[in-house]
Amino acid sequence: KLSSLMERSYGKLAKKPQADGGSLDHSARSYGKLAKKSQTEDDGFIPLSSSSSTSYGKLGKSNQESEGSDHQVNEDRPKKEKKKDPDWLDKDTSTYFKQLSETIGSEETDEEEKTLLIENSLQEMTGKEYRMCFDQKTTMIVELLLSKANNAQLRRFMAGLGDEYVPMMTNSKASHVVQKILSVCLDNLEETDPECNEMELHLLLADMCKVAAKSLLRLIDDRYASHILRDLLFVMQGYRVPEKNATDLPEEQIEVPQEMMLAHQDLIFAFKEMDLSAYRCAPHAGLVLQTLLQVAEDASPISKLILTGETKGFQNIDPATEEMCVDSTGSRVLEMIIKYTPGDFAEIWENGFQGYLYVMATDRMATHVTWALLQNVKDKKIFVQMTEELLPNFHRLSAQGHLGVIMELVKASHRLKMQEAKIHGILKTTFDKKEKPFFQSLFEFRGVVGSPIGTKLLLTLLNEAPSKYIDFLYESIANLDSEYVKSMAMTNTGSQILEAFLMSEADFKLKNQLIEVLQTFLVELGLNKYGTFIVQKLVTLVDVAKKREILEILLEGESQLLQTPTGKATYYGCGVRDLKTKGQKWQSEENSKDKKKRLFEDILKQAPQTEQKAKFQKKVEKKIPEKPATEEPTKKKKKWKSKA
Numbered sequence: 001k002l003s004s005l006m007e008r009s010y011g012k013l014a015k016k017p018q019a020d021g022g023s024l025d026h027s028a029r030s031y032g033k034l035a036k037k038s039q040t041e042d043d044g045f046i047p048l049s050s051s052s053s054t055s056y057g058k059l060g061k062s063n064q065e066s067e068g069s070d071h072q073v074n075e076d077r078p079k080k081e082k083k084k085d086p087d088w089l090d091k092d093t094s095t096y097f098k099q100l101s102e103t104i105g106s107e108e109t110d111e112e113e114k115t116l117l118i119e120n121s122l123q124e125m126t127g128k129e130y131r132m133c134f135d136q137k138t139t140m141i142v143e144l145l146l147s148k149a150n151n152a153q154l155r156r157f158m159a160g161l162g163d164e165y166v167p168m169m170t171n172s173k174a175s176h177v178v179q180k181i182l183s184v185c186l187d188n189l190e191e192t193d194p195e196c197n198e199m200e201l202h203l204l205l206a207d208m209c210k211v212a213a214k215s216l217l218r219l220i221d222d223r224y225a226s227h228i229l230r231d232l233l234f235v236m237q238g239y240r241v242p243e244k245n246a247t248d249l250p251e252e253q254i255e256v257p258q259e260m261m262l263a264h265q266d267l268i269f270a271f272k273e274m275d276l277s278a279y280r281c282a283p284h285a286g287l288v289l290q291t292l293l294q295v296a297e298d299a300s301p302i303s304k305l306i307l308t309g310e311t312k313g314f315q316n317i318d319p320a321t322e323e324m325c326v327d328s329t330g331s332r333v334l335e336m337i338i339k340y341t342p343g344d345f346a347e348i349w350e351n352g353f354q355g356y357l358y359v360m361a362t363d364r365m366a367t368h369v370t371w372a373l374l375q376n377v378k379d380k381k382i383f384v385q386m387t388e389e390l391l392p393n394f395h396r397l398s399a400q401g402h403l404g405v406i407m408e409l410v411k412a413s414h415r416l417k418m419q420e421a422k423i424h425g426i427l428k429t430t431f432d433k434k435e436k437p438f439f440q441s442l443f444e445f446r447g448v449v450g451s452p453i454g455t456k457l458l459l460t461l462l463n464e465a466p467s468k469y470i471d472f473l474y475e476s477i478a479n480l481d482s483e484y485v486k487s488m489a490m491t492n493t494g495s496q497i498l499e500a501f502l503m504s505e506a507d508f509k510l511k512n513q514l515i516e517v518l519q520t521f522l523v524e525l526g527l528n529k530y531g532t533f534i535v536q537k538l539v540t541l542v543d544v545a546k547k548r549e550i551l552e553i554l555l556e557g558e559s560q561l562l563q564t565p566t567g568k569a570t571y572y573g574c575g576v577r578d579l580k581t582k583g584q585k586w587q588s589e590e591n592s593k594d595k596k597k598r599l600f601e602d603i604l605k606q607a608p609q610t611e612q613k614a615k616f617q618k619k620v621e622k623k624i625p626e627k628p629a630t631e632e633p634t635k636k637k638k639k640w641k642s643k644a
């Protein structure tokens with residue numbers, strides 16, 4: 001009956017296998033190879049594919065077969081009892097800590113009680129640290145307790161783990177505990193507790209780093225351990241762990257003991273002994289390679305290992321760059337190589353990217369590498385080579401929607417002060433059309449009003465470009481229709497552009513033309529969450545007479561402004577209340593502020609000249625030989641010299 005049931009329900013899985021030892025029929029394969037032998041008596045290892053047999057009625061429990069005998073399920077065979085791990089956490093302890101976490105997380109529990117509970121819990125955990133990290137119910141409470149632990153408690157916990165870090169790093173639950181240790185250790189590094197008999201915290205961290213360095217082949221491309229390697233590379237050098245996709249090192253660096261620095265160097269040396277080129281497009285290892293390039297003192301040999309597998313040079317890296325450019329992980333690694341190896345930029349460009357820049361710019365992944373090249377180019381000759389590849393295809397790039405490449409090209413020209421007139425001229429001819437002027441072509445790029453990438457390019461031009469090259473943009477904004485300006489000012493992207501225009505170096509007549517348009521709906525702007533920023537900025541840019549005119553318009557709409565939080569921010573932020581309460585005194589105060597402001601601007605304009613004079617004076621003083629001192633200088637002279 002069992003055999004007939006199997007034939008009807010599972011595609012004749014009980015069919016006798018071929019006598020010559022061939023594979024099972026297609027129906028058996030289609031159901032996860034249920035008839036395949038899943039376990040031997042010698043090793044007791046159950047492969048991952050055996051889980052499929054569980055989901056289909058556990059038909060593949062005993063599939064041992066022999067030549068000339070029918071394949072059948074032996075139900076009379078005694079089942080092997082699953083051996084319990086002697087180190088597994090018992091149920092009562094697991095339940096106790098789970099209830100404890102609920103008590104600590106409750107709002108009804110006061111702070112003193114929480115402190116006592118945390119201290120008692122960490123003491124109760126002694127001897128069970130390793131097991132609790134692997135238990136699904138207690139992992140969360142372990143992380144919570146470690147976030148509140150002090151130096152001595154962290155040392156006791158880490159000492160209880162021993163050197164068994166590798167199984168923890170590769171486990172889905174225990175790996176989070178290791179990450180929590182690394183995230184809180186820098187805050188407790190300077191604390192010391194003489195009563196604690198365990199090793200110092202920095203020595204325990206150094207031991208963890210050494211254990212990881214010995215098992216890099218197992219850890220580097222592991223789903224969980226790769227994140228821990230990344231955290232180790234940051235923490236052992238004194239950096240707090242940044243966000244996952246951060247491309248810059250954290251600004252704050254804590255001074256760490258020498259033992260941690262030496263362990264960090266040993267870890268990087270272990271990476272250099274590996275074939276890093278095999279991991280340049282690996283999804284998990286790629287994250288580690290990015291961090292390695294960030295924290296290494298000299299990223300050049302690491303970048304050579306990634307691209308060529310050797311430390312000799314960057315010859316013949318075309319296959320590597322072509323493979324990495326079109327891969328999501330590989331392209332990020334390439335961006336880091338370009339950014340953190342500025343000394344090798346020319347060699348990398350010549351051997352890997354020259355001649356392919358336009359093709360890269362049009363690819364979904366490789367376009368980010370193109371951005372990185374334009375962001376980090378410093379050699380003017382190389383920049384000329386880049387423009388020779390991109391400028392003839394400028395119209396194609398805009399038609400295909402690659403405004404990001406155009407924006408980085410414009411930024412590079414501003415930074416290097418090269419070919420600015422040419423690039424801005426091509427930019428104007430590309431987007432300035434009869435049916436749509438320059439500004440609207442970018443602001444409504446590809447039919448999207450307030451296009452994010454179009455807005456970024458416009459802000460780049462308004463904030464960075466020399467005014468002599470973008471007069472056409474200033475005129476395009478100043479000549480906008482009143483209704484169009486109103487709709488723009490009420491949006492996030494539009495308000496940013498109008499604010500940037502008001503703060504730009506555009507002619508005052510053009511600015512005044514826009515201000516007069518804004519005055520027609522000033523109260524509505526003050527009530528809008530985006531428009532309020534324009535109004536508050538406007539008040540700081542105009543003279544006293546124009547400011548009074550704007551505030552009087554807002555004062556007329558006082559009743560409307562005071563009804564909403566945004567309106568109140570406009571009312572008080574612009575100083576409408578001061579105008580209402582102070583009266584004539586307001587005028588005199590504003591006049592004195594305006595005089596101080598103008599005086600300060602004049603001082604700033606003269607500052608570069610004063611600085612040049614000071615440098616010249618220093619050069620003159622260096623040329624004049626000093627007379628040898630015959631008497632010891634008095635304290636008064638020392639004090640005067642230090643002030644100078």
